[in-house]
Amino acid sequence: MGFSLEGKVALVTGGGRGIGKEIARRFVEAGADVVIASRKLENLKATAQEFESLPGRVLPIGCNIGKLDQIEAAVAQTEKRFGEIDIMVNNGATNLEQGPSLEVSDAAVLKMVEINVLSAVRFLRLIVPKMIEKGGGSLINIASIAGLRPQKQGLLYSFTKSGLIMMTRTWADEWGQHGVRVNAIAPGLVRTDFSSYFWKNLDENAQYPPTQPIRRLGETSDIGGIALYLASDESTWVTGQVMVVDGGATAR
Numbered sequence: 569m570g571f572s573l574e575g576k577v578a579l580v581t582g583g584g585r586g587i588g589k590e591i592a593r594r595f596v597e598a599g600a601d602v603v604i605a606s607r608k609l610e611n612l613k614a615t616a617q618e619f620e621s622l623p624g625r626v627l628p629i630g631c632n633i634g635k636l637d638q639i640e641a642a643v644a645q646t647e648k649r650f651g652e653i654d655i656m657v658n659n660g661a662t663n664l665e666q667g668p669s670l671e672v673s674d675a676a677v678l679k680m681v682e683i684n685v686l687s688a689v690r691f692l693r694l695i696v697p698k699m700i701e702k703g704g705g706s707l708i709n710i711a712s713i714a715g716l717r718p719q720k721q722g723l724l725y726s727f728t729k730s731g732l733i734m735m736t737r738t739w740a741d742e743w744g745q746h747g748v749r750v751n752a753i754a755p756g757l758v759r760t761d762f763s764s765y766f767w768k769n770l771d772e773n774a775q776y777p778p779t780q781p782i783r784r785l786g787e788t789s790d791i792g793g794i795a796l797y798l799a800s801d802e803s804t805w806v807t808g809q810v811m812v813v814d815g816g817a818t819a820r
């Protein structure tokens with residue numbers, strides 16, 4: 569028991585910056601061998617270099633998670649270098665066409681589904697059979713509180729995150745008997761590039777947001793520890809759950 573991930577192999581999509589980077593850092597600190605995979609290889613390489621002195625090893629892999637062949641290549645490369653995957657974090661995501669629902673295009677619906685939802689299905693199709701064979705694994709889907717209640721002008725983002733939450737519960741139900749656990753993390757507003765539209769003009773001294781009991785923006789460090797807990801053997805009786813980390817924004 570404990571939070572050690574020594575001897576474990578993890579793959580974190582979007583692990584080069586923001587929330588994914590912090591999750592990868594916590595895993596590497598805990599001794600795991602970690603693949604960070606996203607489109608911008610140069611950025612991933614810089615992150616890998618930053619983590620060089622930490623206990624676990626890091627492998628950056630260029631991968632557009634909207635493309636099946638690139639997902640297949642990323643999994644094959646991970647297995648070749650580190651062995652079979654024990655921990656998978658579906659973190660990479662996009663947000664297109666924020667705005668009125670009636671203006672949403674077919675192309676945006678399909679793209680959002682492909683990147684935010686189908687990518688997880690594709691990764692798990694490759695990874696889970698091997699987890700079942702060896703009797704265990706931990707899958708973590710980064711959802712959002714926008715998947716629990718509608719985000720203003722955010723139809724596509726909300727519905728893809730809500731889809732990820734329902735997939736989490738379904739997969740947990742299906743694979744729990746084989747020792748494969750599936751959980752989601754639903755962050756509130758966290759300071760990253762992704763969400764800067766929502767926080768860049770905020771007066772941080774103001775009581776923000778008024779409905780959030782802990783009145784500060786979330787930081788990526790608020791999310792990393794929960795992911796480490798879900799990845800580790802400290803959570804072996806936890807599956808199918810959505811861990812909400814939002815400063816209490818959804819508490820009332």
Ligand SMILES: NC(=O)c1ccc[n+]([C@@H]2O[C@H](COP(=O)([O-])OP(=O)(O)OC[C@H]3O[C@@H](n4cnc5c(N)ncnc54)[C@H](OP(=O)(O)O)[C@@H]3O)[C@@H](O)[C@H]2O)c1
Nearest residue numbers: 582586587606607608632633660661712757758760762763
């Ligand atoms: N920040 C928040 O307030 C907040 C709140 C709730 C949930 N979340 C969720 O947290 C997760 C991480 O977001 P973040 O806030 O950390 O944003 P971020 O810093 O902008 O990171 C997004 C990551 O996704 C990767 N990505 C985007 N499209 C990709 C693609 N097609 N293929 C591969 N990778 C792709 C990006 O890497 P490349 O550009 O290199 O591809 C990047 O590493 C997302 O799932 C987001 O929905 C964020």
